[in-house]
Amino acid sequence: MKALTWHGKRDVRVEDVPDPTIKEPDDAVIRVTSSGICGSDLHLYEVLGPFMSEGDVLGHEPIGIVEETGPDVKHVKPGDRVVIPFNISCGRCHMCEKQLYAQCETTQVRESNMGAALFGYTRLYGQVPGGQAEYLRVPQAHFGPIKVPEGPPDERFVFLSDVLPTAWQAVQWAEVPEGGSVTVLGLGPIGQMAARIARHLGHRVIGVDLVPERLEMARRHGIEVIDADAADDVPDAVRQITGGRGTDSVIDAVGMEAHGSPGAKLAQTLTGLLPGNSAAPLMQRMGVDRLAAFLTAIEVVRRGGTISLSGVYGGMTDPLPMLQMFDKGITLRMGQAHVKRWIDDIMPLVAGDGDPLGVMDLTTHRVPLEKAPQAYEMFQKKQDGAIKVLLQPGT
Numbered sequence: 001m002k003a004l005t006w007h008g009k010r011d012v013r014v015e016d017v018p019d020p021t022i023k024e025p026d027d028a029v030i031r032v033t034s035s036g037i038c039g040s041d042l043h044l045y046e047v048l049g050p051f052m053s054e055g056d057v058l059g060h061e062p063i064g065i066v067e068e069t070g071p072d073v074k075h076v077k078p079g080d081r082v083v084i085p086f087n088i089s090c091g092r093c094h095m096c097e098k099q100l101y102a103q104c105e106t107t108q109v110r111e112s113n114m115g116a117a118l119f120g121y122t123r124l125y126g127q128v129p130g131g132q133a134e135y136l137r138v139p140q141a142h143f144g145p146i147k148v149p150e151g152p153p154d155e156r157f158v159f160l161s162d163v164l165p166t167a168w169q170a171v172q173w174a175e176v177p178e179g180g181s182v183t184v185l186g187l188g189p190i191g192q193m194a195a196r197i198a199r200h201l202g203h204r205v206i207g208v209d210l211v212p213e214r215l216e217m218a219r220r221h222g223i224e225v226i227d228a229d230a231a232d233d234v235p236d237a238v239r240q241i242t243g244g245r246g247t248d249s250v251i252d253a254v255g256m257e258a259h260g261s262p263g264a265k266l267a268q269t270l271t272g273l274l275p276g277n278s279a280a281p282l283m284q285r286m287g288v289d290r291l292a293a294f295l296t297a298i299e300v301v302r303r304g305g306t307i308s309l310s311g312v313y314g315g316m317t318d319p320l321p322m323l324q325m326f327d328k329g330i331t332l333r334m335g336q337a338h339v340k341r342w343i344d345d346i347m348p349l350v351a352g353d354g355d356p357l358g359v360m361d362l363t364t365h366r367v368p369l370e371k372a373p374q375a376y377e378m379f380q381k382k383q384d385g386a387i388k389v390l391l392q393p394g395t
Contacts, residue, residue: 002393003133004372006056009049010380012373017057020129020137025072028141030082034154035131036061037372037389038086038162039188039255040312042380044122051122059132059391060086060119063158066145073141082145083160084131084138085339088117091143102336107140115336132372134393146343149351155363156350158390159193164346164357166310166337167193167253173333174249174308176203181247183207183238183300185293187214187225189362189388190310191253195223196357198251200349206247208234208296213364213385221358235299246302254293255311291320298324309334362388369393 003017020029038061044052066080076082089096089104096104104116112124117139120130129137138144148157167190176182180203184195187209195218198205207218210228218225224241231237239246297307298321307330325332349356364387367375372391379386 001134002369003057003129004059004369004391005054006044006049006052006058007054010045010377012045012058012376014370014372015055017055017129017133020135022068022070023137024139025070026140026142027070028066028073028076028138028145029068030062030064030084030136030138030145031067032062032064032131032133032136032393034063034158034366034390034392035059035133036158036161036163036189037132037375037379037391039190040121041376043255043312045376045380048122051124053123053127056120056122056127057129057133058120059130060121061158061161061163062119062131062136063148063154063161064131064136067135069141076141076145076147080145081148081150081157083148083157084119084136085144085146085160085165086118086121086162087115087336087339088119088126088128088140088144089340090140091340096143099338099341101338101340118336132369132391134369143340146340153360154390154392155360159189159359159362160339160343160346160350162337162339163189163193163362163388164350164359165339165342166190167197168342168346169337170194170251170253170308170310171197171201172342173306173310174198174251175306175331175333176201176249178202180204180249181206181242182249182251183247183297184223184251184253185297185300186252186254186311187211187218188253191251192217192221192362192387193357194251194253194310196221199223200356204247206238206241208238211382214387217361217387220361234296238300242302246300246305248302249306249308250297250301251308252293252297252311255309255313295321298328298330301328301330304329306331306333310337363390365389366395367391368395 063083088107089101090106093105107117109126117126183206195205207223207225215225
């Protein structure tokens with residue numbers, strides 16, 4: 001089959017790889033019809049290379065058709081249309097019983113001291129082949145796959161794999177009080193959906209970004225926006241429109257590659273130049289992030305407020321302004337999304353009448369799998385108004 005494989009920094013290629021097969025009784029194999037390029041895929045493309053191996057298959061946002069199932073898979077069958085959550089969980093261990101599916105004890109990658117295995121996401125998370133491919137083997141398929149209706153286009157449901165539950169959890173973790181306010185830093189796919197979900201739930205939402213197309217998309221959905229390029233001081237701009245306090249909550253949907261962190265950017269670049277067997281241990285012990293967005297969140301949130309981190313961070317020695325955080329009484333919540341925990345809340349909004357979250361107004365580019373390398377470059381460089389890219393095998 002054809003699949004997108006990693007070969008180095010900014011070097012991804014569509015190649016022939018072996019077709020996936022059933023290996024365990026709870027496996028399934030799906031034929032992928034669409035698979036998103038996620039902002040966190042760009043971390044693999046740019047800074048997390050030390051944790052990759054040449055030939056790794058990328059991608060963790062697939063929708064497709066079940067081709068084959070193992071004997072323990074009962075809730076889906078060949079021919080069913082399914083979305084695959086990006087984290088692989090069993091549904092029955094101690095953590096899964098607590099709905100902490102991203103910490104599943106069955107698939108935890110203990111040799112890396114990490115949580116549940118993820119599709120297409122480094123040795124740290126199990127090195128499981130991903131879904132930017134024609135076919136995908138799905139472990140723990142007795143629990144993971146989400147069956148969705150036939151008929152509507154893939155965009156209606158594909159975001160259940162990651163974008164929507166990650167955004168939903170970001171809003172839930174932000175603990176916005178009734179009638180309260182939230183600033184969303186970063187209006188990429190997660191930020192767009194977090195802003196729309198928060199507004200749908202009745203909160204005042206202020207979105208911050210510096211990309212004109214992202215700001216315009218947020219405006220289309222009724223979000224107040226601040227252009228970070230035009231504002232002299234983003235925290236001050238937020239305080240000016242919130243009675244001098246800041247918002248009750250902040251969602252950081254940017255993560256480790258934020259603009260405005262030149263020292264950390266240099267450290268990431270230099271580490272990335274080391275051989276993989278040298279760089280990976282160094283990053284695990286001494287890695288630093290570009291913390292501009294998180295530091296902005298600390299400034300923006302009101303005293304006693306909550307910061308919700310949904311952007312990916314990977315540092316181990318990041319300096320944080322603990323005095324300021326303590327003095328302001330900030331609550332901080334974060335982590336990988338527990339995808340299946342939120343599906344019952346989200347499904348009526350994507351499968352019912354209308355489109356209250358605007359899922360049909362998120363994808364900006366639909367690209368054949370064969371053109372995935374060009375799509376990665378376009379998305380990474382924010383060219384041609386790219387906000388969300390779907391790869392579509394067989395088109």
